[in-house]
Amino acid sequence: MMQIFSLSFCFAFLAFGQVAEEGQLKTDEHLMLVRANCTPCHSEKLITQNRGTEDEWRALIRWMQKTQGLWQIPSDSEQKIVAYLAKNYPPSPNRRRKPIPPDQMPPSPAPPPDGL
Secondary structure (H helix, E strand, O other): OHHHHHHHHHHHHHHHOOOOOOOOOOOOOOHHHHHHHHOOOOOHHHHHOOOOOHHHHHHHHHHHHHHOOOOOOOHHHHHHHHHHHHHHOOOOOOOOOOOOOHHHOOOOOOOOOOOO
């Protein structure tokens, strides 16, 4: 009986836990709403590669609506989507390395433009 309980717990954790494979959306409240509105056009991996605040995610939605043909999302659903994204994919200040200082850059293989 204990083995059945342990096995059931493992399956429940896998189905409802916060752990997600790389490139998969995190299991959390409103996951299905995000999938329904975001994955018809692109993969979950594209979402997980991005980060932002609620305002940044909302601006991205507006850009997609204006330029990419994203449908109008009811405001209550949009707020849930934005909250999910901001909570699970917040800004990350150290996602990119610092620029290489100019004095440490290798010489360019391209010839300089005329006049320089």
